[in-house]
Amino acid sequence: MSQELPPQVQNQLSQLQQMQQQAQALAQQKNQLEVMLKESDMAIGELDKLDENTDVYKNIGNILIKTDKNKTFEELNEKKETLGLRLQTLTKQEERIHKRFTQLQEQLKTSVGSSGYKAE
């Protein structure tokens, strides 16, 4: 490219790229949380179907420890609640970034238009 971008456009472009990376990282985190939430839901459903005296085990590092079914049930419900709240926060953050991204994109279009820059 022989024509250099004006500094203002360069700045806006790098901001846009940063925002895109942030959005990608957020989307990944959200995805992980959604998977964890679904897994907790499934585990709660499975536990619900079990007899009262079925042995339940919990992962602690590389080993499995025998645990109480009801206690596990409560812990999983608490975990689900926490995950749900974190997911809500991330969704709001994602919306904010998306809004800011669109604004910046519009600003960039205007800047490119007014500087008369034309890509070759």
Place this chain on the structure above:
Amino acid sequence: MTSDQNLSEEDVQRMAVSHQQMEYQAQAIAQQINLVKESINDCDKAIYTIIGLEGIEEEHEMLVPIGSGANIMARIIKADKVIVEIGAGISVEKNSDEAKQSLMFRKEELTKFHEKLQTDLNELVNKIKEIEAIVSSLADKREQQLQEPKQPQVPMQGT
């Protein structure tokens, strides 16, 4: 897809970008397919192990692998029980039949997912090939145009 006759420079650039994106996507799906395949094999292994343990009595001596080809000696305490993970780091005790059923269900779900991923990958590969064919025919035409000798302008001679 647009006919290559009417493609502008911008169209070609756009196609190059989407070609690259599709290639990244295809790589990611291929990796996912391998992981799902491994999980299916893992399910099969567990099912075969449960079947293999059927009929074995309690206190039977066995070797438990601890990695790198090393084993420790153990005795089976509950021969008809299997501990199966149900997600979120929780495992539950099931009898052999229930354990087999739940592993078979997991395998079925994974197989469906594997098929879906394979279809997605095939679609992407077809799209990638389509773009490659258009760009290649466009390149051929341009090369032909460059190689065609320009007709020298011969002045008209009156007879």
